[in-house]
Amino acid sequence: MIKAEQKPFEEILEYLAPYNKILLSGCGACVTVCHAGGEKEGALLASALRMARQKIGKPLEILESTPARQCEPEFAQELSDTIGRVQAILSVSCGVGVQTLARHFPATQIFPGVNTTFLGETVAHGVWEERCQACGDCILEKTAGICPIARCAKQLLNGPCGGSSNGKCEIKRETDCAWQLIYDRSKSLGQLHRLTEIIPAKQWGVQSRDSGPRRIVREDLKV
Numbered sequence: 001m002i003k004a005e006q007k008p009f010e011e012i013l014e015y016l017a018p019y020n021k022i023l024l025s026g027c028g029a030c031v032t033v034c035h036a037g038g039e040k041e042g043a044l045l046a047s048a049l050r051m052a053r054q055k056i057g058k059p060l061e062i063l064e065s066t067p068a069r070q071c072e073p074e075f076a077q078e079l080s081d082t083i084g085r086v087q088a089i090l091s092v093s094c095g096v097g098v099q100t101l102a103r104h105f106p107a108t109q110i111f112p113g114v115n116t117t118f119l120g121e122t123v124a125h126g127v128w129e130e131r132c133q134a135c136g137d138c139i140l141e142k143t144a145g146i147c148p149i150a151r152c153a154k155q156l157l158n159g160p161c162g163g164s165s166n167g168k169c170e171i172k173r174e175t176d177c178a179w180q181l182i183y184d185r186s187k188s189l190g191q192l193h194r195l196t197e198i199i200p201a202k203q204w205g206v207q208s209r210d211s212g213p214r215r216i217v218r219e220d221l222k223v
């Protein structure tokens with residue numbers, strides 16, 4: 001899922017300074033799971049903002065809403081009635097949700113309340129780690145289900161750099177070396193021979209976003 005972290009409170013407070021009535025819109029999907037922008041986090045942030053503004057004698061009225069998925073047009077549309085009653089939107093969804101609202105409500109200023117960080121997995125309560133960089137051409141079948149693009153600091157496709165020590169990455173010592181993980185898992189699966197197959201250089205300009213934003217079109221689903 002998409003992982004995100006709430007922006008520093010002072011940053012949010014600063015860009016909301018010109019407004020006295022806003023909508024705080026959360027999202028019931030990814031940012032709820034990583035406790036960055038769900039209904040509960042939205043309510044806590046709204047309370048803190050109201051108090052901070054009350055304290056300086058500039059009250060801020062905040063309407064709150066948490067669509068099931070802010071990035072889907074039908075859920076974004078649920079906010080239509082509310083948008084007409086506010087001066088700005090503070091969105092605590094991921095950057096996709098923010099841009100969905102920006103597209104649907106072009107006349108309303110919108111601010112991001114979270115920093116969208118990565119596609120990741122929950123590895124312990126309160127701990128999330130990056131797992132995928134959406135490269136557009138998945139090679140996990142060749143690397144024992146462990147992604148060298150998201151998890152190797154140098155994005156090496158055909159084996160380790162030689163700098164790892166005790167299974168840790170030389171770039172970020174607290175992180176496991178992705179290629180150590182790939183080797184260990186391949187060995188335990190009896191699939192070490194697969195690592196002798198050369199993975200060709202990825203076509204970054206074609207499949208990844210290096211040539212600009214990507215688009216998926218399913219003709220069979222278009223109406």
Ligand code: SF4
Binds near residue numbers: 134135139147
């Ligand atoms: S190979 Fe690409 S699509 Fe597959 S997990 Fe890694 S970054 Fe994601």
Ligand code: SF4
Binds near residue numbers: 153154165180
């Ligand atoms: S030590 Fe491992 S994870 Fe780190 S850059 Fe080298 S191969 Fe990649």
